[in-house]
Amino acid sequence: MCILCLFAHLCLLPGGPDVVEPEPDAPTYRVTSALSLEVGRADDNALISCMVDHRSLPPGERRTEQPLRVLFTPVVDIEAESTLPREGEKFYLQCTGNGNPSPRSYAWERKDGELPTLAKVDGAFLMFEMLNKSDNGVYQCQIDNGIGKSEGVYILQVQEDADPTAMSTSSGVDHAVIGGVVAVIVFILLCLLIVLGRYLIRHKGTYLTHEAKGSDDAPDADTAIINAEGGHSGAEDKKEYFI
Known part of the structure; x- marks a missing residue:
């Protein structure tokens, strides 16, 4: 691509030889400078500046810019x-x-x-x-x-989708199993407490019955005391057996 700079004597980039042509019917000249560039896609929309340097003009007074359009x-x-x-x-x-x-x-x-x-x-x-x-x-x-x-x-690469329904179902099964185990343990403990309570109540009743035996059938107080002492001996044996 060539960029033409009219009245160019000096360009920012080195250009081709200046071409000087007289103006028809005028005591002036047209000076042309051509610039040839090898461009790539990175040069698209880059600005090319051309400035005229002439002794009759202040520096930089004549300047033009042209954006590059690179296809x-x-x-x-x-x-x-x-x-x-x-x-x-x-x-x-x-x-x-x-x-x-x-x-x-x-x-x-x-x-x-x-x-x-x-x-x-x-x-x-x-x-x-x-x-x-x-x-x-x-x-x-x-x-x-x-x-x-x-x-x-x-x-x-399509990733496999984890099934949230399967995960929640599995979690529900785990909770159900844990709840069932806890329920069984509580039931067993209750059964043990009931059996132990009944056992203690029955032995306490037997102890009291043997201790009072003879007192109910005594005709008088002396006989009741004698019977109670005898029953007390039996109760001692029973108590020792219970311990």
Whole structure:
């Protein structure tokens, strides 16, 4: 690309030889300097400045700028909705292209086969209505901007989805088992307490009965005392046996 600087004697970049031409029917001259550049996509919209240096003009009074317009094929990038696409979820891929001019068309394809049935193309987007493990593969997007075509690829790996219903069911079963064990333990303790209480009550009644034996059948107080002492001896034996 050549940039022409009218009345140029000095440019910011070294240009070609100056061309001096007389103006028709005027005592003036036209001086032209050409600048040839090898540009790339990074030079798009860069400004080229040209300044005239003449002894009849103050420095920098004559200056002009020209932005470069570099045409180049697009650089393709594919962006995913999520870094961890999960089975059963909605998901999309977006194809973006940085080029000059802007991209005109997008084309999606799957390298290892046809696009999934539940996937549809919407311009720069590839939409998945419901992800499945069978959607795993390499997807390619091609962009055309009239200058050229470029391609980008994306490797889709669908993650298995943990079933929250199964997790809650398992948790419920665990709680049920724990509750059942606790109920059995409490029931056994209650049974032991009942048996022990009945045992203590029965032995206490037997002790009192033997201790009072003879007193009820005594005709008088002396006989009751004698019988009680005899019963007391028996009670001592019973008490020692109980201990």
